[in-house]
Amino acid sequence: MSAFDPRMTPANGHAAAHELRGVVEATRYVKGTVKTVQQPLVNLSSAPRGERTSQLLFGEAFRVIDERDGFAFGQSLRDGYCGYVIAAALTRQEAATHWVAAPATHLYPKPRLKAPPEVAIFFGSHVRVTSDMGEFQKVSTGHFIPSGHLQPLRARFSDPVGVADMFLGTPYLWGGSSRWGVDCSGLIQQALVACGVDCPRDSDQQRGLGRDIPADAPLQRGDLIFWAGHVGIMSDAETLLHANAHHMAVAYEPLSQAKSRIAANNSGAGQGKGEIEMRRRLDKLS
Structure with missing residues (x-):
């Protein structure tokens, strides 16, 4: 894969990652700021308001290189893929402790099966567990997730x-x-x-x-x-x-x-x- 493949190169002309100084041209070179996705899903696009090339999941980390006109340009830490996301979909960096290992899960307002869930997140999403409630895990958003839907961050499947x-x-x-x-x-x-x-x-x-x-x-x-x-x-x-x-x-x-x-x-x-x-x-x- 070429080092200048735009999909994998954190540079957009306005700004570039500091490690690319002398490699690509940019107005400025920055270390970047790692932020966390706060929506269930956000599109990663080839340009502001451009076509979707990938998606980021709730709790995933995104290194912001440049931000303007409501869009953040940067690089997914999952795979190094670069593009633009809606800036409002990002929040401050938060270290995850678990990931969603079910196809999807609901975020419950209370640790009760019949409590009306407010939103769903998807397989591969990252969360920070703050309290073990037995059948439910309380996460940093204040919601509760069924314990069986989560795995520790380093846990992996084999098939x-x-x-x-x-x-x-x-x-x-x-x-x-x-x-x-x-x-x-x-x-x-x-x-x-x-x-x-x-x-x-x-x-x-x-x-x-x-x-x-x-x-x-x-x-x-x-x-x-x-x-x-x-x-x-x-x-x-x-x-x-x-x-x-x-x-x-x-x-x-x-x-x-x-x-x-x-x-x-x-x-x-x-x-x-x-x-x-x-x-x-x-x-x-x-």
């Missing part, structure tokens, strides 16, 4: 397919990263990060994960399959699990059927183009 399966039926959303909506590479990133694998945001970046699988080698659970502009994960030797624009959802599909359909269609955002280009295997999960 990325099992994680991806939690998103089954989630609507397809270009640039989406949550149960509210997800795209092909967003699904893979969520599944792998939850299993302790550092995973970049976009499918072309994800091609660097793992090792090549020869075209004639049997596939197995957890293998990644790449087309141009598309990625999915094998649930077994014959079945692909992927977020795709054909189903407009996260769906299981026989790999042979997906191959035929994609090759025949040869177009369409989120569906890939042409033949399978790469197969990758992750041998070790941390």
Whole structure:
């Protein structure tokens, strides 16, 4: 990946990260300020009011490099991805203690099952637990989350397919990263990060994960399959699990059927183009 890939370069002409001094041109160079997302979701865009390229989740950290006209430009600490977010979606940095390990969870005003929840947050969101109430955990916002929906910050799953399966039926959303909506590479990133694998945001970046699988080698659970502009994960030797624009959802599909359909269609955002280009295997999960 080029060092000047704009997706991964914290510079926008007005300002650049201080480590880029002498590398890229900018009016000023700054250390940046790390802030925390305070909304359930916020779009990360290629430009102010531009198209969504990714999303940040509640509690995630974002390094702000430049702020103007109601937008903050910076870099996600999850994956280094750069872009613009609505500045009001950010608040002061807060250290998390737990993350949401359920597809979604509600923030309850009281530690009671029947208390009307005020808002929901999604898988992968970060929270700071301030008090253990038994069946509920009180978090820094003053809300309560069911204890079974949270895991300590360093806890990880061991099966990325099992994680991806939690998103089954989630609507397809270009640039989406949550149960509210997800795209092909967003699904893979969520599944792998939850299993302790550092995973970049976009499918072309994800091609660097793992090792090549020869075209004639049997596939197995957890293998990644790449087309141009598309990625999915094998649930077994014959079945692909992927977020795709054909189903407009996260769906299981026989790999042979997906191959035929994609090759025949040869177009369409989120569906890939042409033949399978790469197969990758992750041998070790941390």
